Amino acid sequence: MAVTEKIDTLVNLYHNDKLSHVYLIETNSISQATNDILNLSKKINCENEYEINCHKCNLCNLINQNFLPSLIIIEPDGNNIKKEQVIDLKKRFSYKALYTKNNIYILKEADKLNLTAANTMLKFIEEPGENIYGFLLTRNINNVIPTIKSRCELLSLQYEDNQINDIDEYKKVAIDYISKIELENSPKIMYNRNVILNNYCEKENIIRIFQEMLKIYFEAYSQNKKILALNKLTKVELQKRINLIIKFLSDIDSNANVELLLDRFVIELSDDYD
Numbered sequence: 001m002a003v004t005e006k007i008d009t010l011v012n013l014y015h016n017d018k019l020s021h022v023y024l025i026e027t028n029s030i031s032q033a034t035n036d037i038l039n040l041s042k043k044i045n046c047e048n049e050y051e052i053n054c055h056k057c058n059l060c061n062l063i064n065q066n067f068l069p070s071l072i073i074i075e076p077d078g079n080n081i082k083k084e085q086v087i088d089l090k091k092r093f094s095y096k097a098l099y100t101k102n103n104i105y106i107l108k109e110a111d112k113l114n115l116t117a118a119n120t121m122l123k124f125i126e127e128p129g130e131n132i133y134g135f136l137l138t139r140n141i142n143n144v145i146p147t148i149k150s151r152c153e154l155l156s157l158q159y160e161d162n163q164i165n166d167i168d169e170y171k172k173v174a175i176d177y178i179s180k181i182e183l184e185n186s187p188k189i190m191y192n193r194n195v196i197l198n199n200y201c202e203k204e205n206i207i208r209i210f211q212e213m214l215k216i217y218f219e220a221y222s223q224n225k226k227i228l229a230l231n232k233l234t235k236v237e238l239q240k241r242i243n244l245i246i247k248f249l250s251d252i253d254s255n256a257n258v259e260l261l262l263d264r265f266v267i268e269l270s271d272d273y274d
């Protein structure tokens with residue numbers, strides 16, 4: 001069954017009051033699956049007859065802007081999903097939803113729930129409260145703690161047009177990484193672990209992230225499009241970053257130690273005497 005048909009089946013189950021309270025979804029694209037669950041939420045909540053890209057109603061607009069209080073997306077904070085994040089979710093859903101009949105949460109990378117978070121999550125899954133629906137996403141269902149897995153309805157969303165989704169995913173990581181290394185004050189080396197190495201260990205993936213970064217810096221340099229994090233950079237500073245990325249991409253081919261290369265990259269990036 002195609003993914004859109006599966007989503008429509010879930011919509012029907014919802015309308016017949018038969019939607020399970022928690023689904024554990026295995027998928028080859030977390031970002032694409034997240035998108036589809038957002039679409040599911042639009043389809044069941046839309047004030048109009050939902051059509052693709054509804055911009056007519058408030059609800060769909062709120063969902064598009066990630067602003068609907070009854071829809072919460074949780075993702076790993078650094079290495080894993082922490083207990084506090086689950087407690088916060090519980091708290092926010094202890095009130096009745098204001099604009100919708102249901103509260104929906106999406107938990108990305110369910111395999112990254114640490115043990116205490118998983119225990120808190122378990123209680124929440126067992127007594128979710130009325131009209132709360134959860135969608136836990138993972139790339140590999142076997143990496144999810146068995147007690148969680150056994151309490152969820154299992155579902156698989158596999159995307160054929162991988163290529164396109166992957167590009168989206170790498171672009172998102174690139175923007176996240178750039179925003180952190182350009183704007184935040186903590187030691188930049190930290191983000192090599194948090195954003196990149198803990199999630200991507202294959203050289204090939206890291207190359208794709210840096211290729212996306214190159215595009216973003218280059219667009220800013222040629223004044224086509226600038227993401228917020230690059231607003232304050234001068235042309236000279238942008239040029240320096242472009243050179244460093246090009247150097248990184250040529251070194252990574254012949255150098256086995258990716259970690260070292262990444263660290264050198266951020267150190268040279270912050271070195272003002274260069």
Ligand SMILES: [Zn+2]
Pocket residue numbers: 042046047048050054055056057058059060061
């Ligand atoms: Zn709508």
